[in-house]
Amino acid sequence: MPGRRPTRERRPTPDTAGDVVRWAVFSCVLVPVVLLWYGTSLAGATGTALGLAAVTGACRILLRRSERCAARPTSQGGGRHTKGGTPVD
Template identity: 60%
Template sequence: MQSARHPHDDPAGDVVRWAAFSCLLVPVVLVVYGTSFGGAAVATLGLAAVTAACRVLLRHSEKEERNAARVLARDRLTPAHRGRHSRAGAGTQRGCHVSCGMSPPD
């Protein structure tokens, strides 16, 4: 059974909602305090662009975090396969007891 999703379960969504609210509130405050409608409109467009970019970055970050958690969980569940020859030291190859094709120094 899935639990109901609550708004406070999505911190990135909360940030985006507050930013959208600010995009609406800031122009009103600017006009009330004497800024022209054009200036308020430009400020609104700028805030909307920044909000949209932040939303994209937050969603991308969440996606990367979920992928990393999935990989970590998968790695914890599946032990690494260690074959008979994987215990050999670095640089050694199976069946090769000499320089493996490297010519001896002159």
């Protein structure tokens, strides 16, 4: 049909935040195992795993929030807003 335009396939966007979180979770498991292998105490390895899990959780929250803010349409065209005559670098 001459009047129809070909439809383009939409490619899924890569889930970069998800990839980062998956690698972090992998590290939360791998690092304590390596520490135990090299003779660190069970308590030390457990503390390390909990600390890494806390950092991973906080990073996941921040990454998801960042993705939501980036996907949200801006009403004023984006950019940094300043009050008065303050110059913007």
